[in-house]
Amino acid sequence: MTRDDVLEIFREAGGLLEGHFILSSGLRSPIFLQKARVFMYPDKTEKLCKALADKIRSADIGEFDLIISPALGGLIPGYETARHLDVPAIWVERENGVFQLRRFDMPENAKVIIVEDIVTTGLSSRETVKAIRDLGAEVLAVACLIDRSGGEADVGVPLLSLAEYKVPAYEPDEIPAEMAALPPVKPGSRGLS
Template structure:
């Protein structure tokens, strides 16, 4: 199992840990942001992190790995490669998460849902719903980073390489907005 220190080293080395005033894809604000794209641009680190996630589900008979676009695409591909199974992604169409591009889930298929970063779990929940509507069996959720500190519950086994508890704020109660010193930045992919 990868140590927390090794995972933190990878994120620090790639410049993925940011400080500032951020608008998250959930709509909440935060003074810290984890930009997984900074890690995923390095195949050697992506492979190492994906191997860690794959190892945790290697004995669960995963048949398909699915992630949400954008953040989950590379992670889904690499975890699927490590498990020797098909990798797909869901994407938004008219604001709704869907399987497109000919991707399908066969009823009863054992699916692992993956994501780069979990904050509120909204995108993962949408992917889980799509999989279940297709008749698939979600056997787990895997993420590079769980920034909720393990508070998000998907009703299935959830594994993350790095679990951190980063404070977030509703926009109306954001101390950074009230202080007015640091401009709000939208680094996520949903906006």
């Protein structure tokens, strides 16, 4: 699946939005990839996650025991990708602002792949890597549907993306005038209680 194929699925689902968006990282962007609109459609989600599973298989990173995703955004792609890889899917969730594995036990010496939805700065991925390593597991890679950083995000392990889509992201005090004229919208999930 090509980058254009991935973006076309987002467009078809109404998930490629233009305007003035406040990203989970706090950065501002004229483009927002609203994966929730894609995840409404099981056929579109399955197509993306099957392609991501194929990418993970072809990455030659060795055997792994399970997929772990950060809640909330990674739950659906993590589960669906794990289904195509025939491994269990579990997740971390925030407790007092820190990702924790709350509902599951980690197998001893587990080897895991972290599956994300969209990576911008890599913060959620790095936090997930840390949480899993703190439990004694080995994180082999992070895999995501779209890498908004264009390959620049450092997640602490290899990053496998189905598509790289470099989208401008600005500090709040560096927004272009045409974007600043639009009302900002914060569609992400980080910071929700």
